[in-house]
Amino acid sequence: MIKKNVNLYCIYKMMKFISLFLFLTNLLCAQSQVSGNLKKLKYEELKNNFYNYYDNNKIEQSKSIAHFYLQKAKNEKNNLQIADGYILIHFNENYSNAFKYLDSVALVTKNLKGTIYPSQTYLMKGNLYYKYDNLKAALDNYILGLQYAKKQKNQKLTAYANMNIAYINSYIGKNLEAAKIFRYYLYRGNNITDDYQHNQIRIALISCYLEINKLDSADFLIKEGQESALIGKNKYNPNLYSYLSGTYNLKLKEYKTAIRKLSDAYIYFTNSKENTSANYALYNLGKAYEGEKNKEKVVETYIQLDSNVQKYDITFPELREAYTYLIDYYKEKNNTKKQLYYIDRFLKVDKKLDEQFQYLSTELPKKYDTPNLLQEKESIINELKNRKTILNVSVGFLLIILLLLSFLYYRSKKTEKQHRKIAQDLINSIEMKNLETPPVAQLITSPSPAIVQIETEEDKATEDKTSKITSEDITQLILKELEVFEAKELFLKKGITSSSLAKSIKTNTTYLSEVINTQKGKNFAAYLNDLRIDYALNRLIKDKKFRSYKLSVISEELGYNNDQAFSLAFKKKTGTTLSIYIKEIEKTHQSSINP
Known part of the structure; x- marks a missing residue:
């Protein structure tokens, strides 16, 4: 019986060897056939084939083309193409090897004049640093690339450098600045960007719009991108737009839809080893579960996110929110070990982010800043080591709380004083305008005194470009309808949306949205809020009975669905609160009666 098993095992090993031999033979034949086909292609065609395979995650095929490209260039002793070959190869290499290939690019192109080098080399190094989360080094290289591109008067490389720096601005939270650059090149990228880069700019601009809550504009570009993604063969783009669409749903608090889209995107990104995109999808998925109030799923998602961060060392500022959530969760569960663990994780991530982003101090979570966490960490360690220190720790916490309360009291008083000053200025300004302008015209035409918008020449140029989407006749017709909408105070109607307004004025x-964005300088939600708040500011001054109404009645008369939405809109528009504004009106009227 043993002998029989041995014989079977030998037969199995021999069959396996034969199968492996046949496989290798076929592979070599296939590779020889591929090389024969590649010989017929020009350099530009080889590049196109490389990027087609690379973008569709076909690593081996793209590697073969890159190495063939380099060998072809070396055989022809073409230094410019040798440099391009090194660049193609570096895309599929690890961090260390990729830098060696880029160093080879710098060496080969050292004496080449009138080419895209060394600007291209610095931009490629910047991208590599960016990919591996070294933002400081990335920025340094982008700046060098930009300087050389300007010296060479190369518009394309200048554009690429500007856009790469805009990516960093967006990454650290400067989305308004980044959006200006992306919008400029999205609509002025002719002869500068190709279809692939145009798509990348659109994706970046969508991300900025989502961050600054320009949701109508983001939705428009998402739909545009999804339509274009259906045409191409690249599987990454449809999933990326699905992720952006899920993030858009998250912003709209459509949590179930967001969870479905973000989950699918995360699975695709993970399988495709798109680690950065996977981490962002996982973070937003956690936020969607937060919206659903599903704590267990939030914790499960953020734990997986932490695991990915440790595995790939890819961080981003929003990670702090994930760690503070885990810290709070385990604090509620009285699990000090887990709490301490995630405090340590927070501090490590926080230290790395602080080293790279000097501008992120304002982005720190309000509840957990680094000094407080360090002190809490120390108190937990001391408690675990020695119970006798509880009294001292308690006294320390009490002192901190007293100091914090004192600080909050002082800040609240200071804030209240500022709000009163804002309210007084608003009242004085509105009353002066009421004396100068007829009431109806005032309500229609006068902007809030707290809002001053300044357009740069660049913004005007961009608007001129984007406004071509809508013909001048349609624009004027919509503007006339909006005048009627404002004059008749139809904006007070509850539940009005851009769809319902568009339908009522017989447009889409x-x-x-385009007319309101370009002509009014704001999106539909901001336009509607501004009209309602301006109306409220005027009426509250004129109508004593209106001032006596409860908040719920005032908000309902202005067309808001709830008190909180009105209060937030009022504060955002004016910089003060409704209660303070009303109090200052009463004081003003009282002082005029009793001078």
Whole structure:
């Protein structure tokens, strides 16, 4: 019986060897056939084939083309193409090897004049640093690349450098600045960017719009991108737009839809080893579960996110929120070990982010800043080591709380004083305008005194470009309808949306949003809020009975669905609170009666 098993095992090993031999033979034949086909292609065609395979995650095929490209260039002793070959190869290499290939690019192109080098080399190094989360080094290289591109008067490389720096601005939270650059090149990228880069700019601009809550504009570009993604063969783009669409749903608090889209995107990104995109999808998925109030799923998601961060060392500022959530969760569960563990993780991530982003101090979570966490960490360690220190720790916490309360009291008083000053200025300004302008015209035309918008020449140029989407006749027709909408105070109607308004004036939401964005300088939600708040500011001064109404009645008369939405809109528009504004009106009227 043993002998029989041995014989079977020998037969199995021999069959396996034969199968492996046949496989290797076929592979070599296939590779020889591929090389024969590649010989017929020019350099530009080889590049196109490389990027087609690379973008579709076909690593081996792209590697073969890159090495063939380099060998072809070396055989022809073409230094410019040798440099391009090194660049193609570096895309599929690890961090260390990729830098060696880029160093080879610098060496080969050292004496080449009138080419895209050394600007291209610095930009490639910047991208590599960016990919591996070294933002400081990335920025340094982008700046060098930009300087050389300007010296060479190369518009394309200048554009690429500007856009790469815009990516960093977006990454550290400067989305308004980044959006200006992305919008400029999205609509002025002719002869500068190709279809692939145009798509990348659109994706970046969508991300900025989502961050600054320009949701109508983001939705428009997402739909545009999804349509273009259906045409191409690249599987990454449809999933990326699905992720952006899920993030858009998250912003709208459509949590179930967001969870479905973000989950699918995360699975794809993970399988495709798109680690950065996977981490962002996982973070937003956790936020969607937060919206659903599903604590267990939030914790499960953020734990997986922490695992990915440790595995790939890819961080981003929003990670702090994930760690503070885990810290709070385990604090509620009285699990000091887990709490201490995630405090340590927070501090490590926080230290790395602080080293790279000097501008992120304002982005720190309000509840957990680094000094407080360090002190809490120390108190937990001391408690675990020695119970006798509890009294001292308690006294320390009490002192901190007293100091914090004192600080909060002082800040609240200071804030209240500022709000009163803002309210007084608003009242004085509105009353002066009421004396100068007829009431109806005032309500229609006068902007809030707290809002001053300044357009740069660049913004005007960009608007001129984007406004071509809507013809001048349609624009003027919509503007006339909006005048009627404002004059008749139809904006007070509850539940009004861009769709319902577009339908009532016999147009579509795209045209309406475009006209409001370009002609009014704001999106539909901001436009509607501004009209309602301006109306409220005037009426509260004139109508004593209106001032006596409860908050719920005032908000309902202005067309808001709830008190909180009105209060937030009022504060955002004016910089003060409704209660303080009303109090200052009463004081003003009282002083005029009793001078």
